[in-house]
């Protein structure tokens with residue numbers, strides 16, 4: 320009797336709504352991982368050459384209210400046919416832009432592959448920043464051979480005048496956001512603007528200075544990740560990061576590598592040590608083989624959080 324009391328026109332509306340509700344959305348299978356709280360949606364695209372999601376779809380999935388939530392989406396792809404690679408990694412930032420590399424991301428990528436059944440001790444991964452090699456440690460952490468830092472100003476890229484050997488930028492003066500900064504420019508495949516401060520909590524207006532420096536395309540034409548760093552001791556650095564394309568994150572692996580290199584080059588700490596970098600989400604350990612093979616090694620965790628199917632909206 321209930322149905323008979325609903326007017327004909329309203330019944331048509333209800334039927335239309337039901338049809339809309341039952342129309343099945345496209346579902347994406349994903350796994351979620353984090354490295355010191357820098358969190359990523361991992362997609363198993365090992366049968367593909369290119370990502371199965373567009374930058375726009377990735378941006379929607381990263382939304383923390385309407386999607387899964389994450390600082391980026393990482394795709395595990397088929398290796399290129401040449402170069403003896405095991406896999407290819409591509410990543411979109413949470414705003415849909417595509418960076419060349421991601422340090423915490425590649426540890427999550429390696430752990431994801433391990434959880435999918437890969438059992439090698441190390442992998443040669445093709446990235447837009449060149450070959451990167453994650454090494455699986457017995458204690459569950461992952462060490463990554465990040466390759467050599469890129470110091471030449473034009474290759475970072477920065478338009479700041481080089482003021483050191485190798486055409487690099489060390490403690491160079493830069494005007495941005497109405498302030499004068501002492502800037503160090505280092506690329507780990509992706510650009511980093513590193514600023515040393517005496518007091519991380521009081522010397523910067525993080526929420527204003529971070530985005531202003533990120534978008535300072537006059538000096539960093541590809542935009543830049545921004546790291547504010549306090550030197551705690553010869554082997555301990557503390558940092559806050561404002562990431563290009565993602566904003567404030569709890570950790571940045573390429574950033575930790577870049578700022579360690581910058582600290583050594585600026586004479587803030589000696590070379591030859593393993594450096595502990597404290598980020599908002601925890602610690603990474605960085606070594607720069609300056610003077611030998613010039614490579615940077617990063618060690619830290621990568622942890623599975625959850626997996627599921629998400630609607631593509």
Ligand SMILES: N[C@@H](CCC[C@H](N)C(=O)O)C(=O)O
Nearest residue numbers: 418421422423509571572573
């Ligand atoms: N969180 C990452 C860096 C991700 C890329 C960055 N936002 C960029 O656009 O360069 C890391 O751990 O390195």
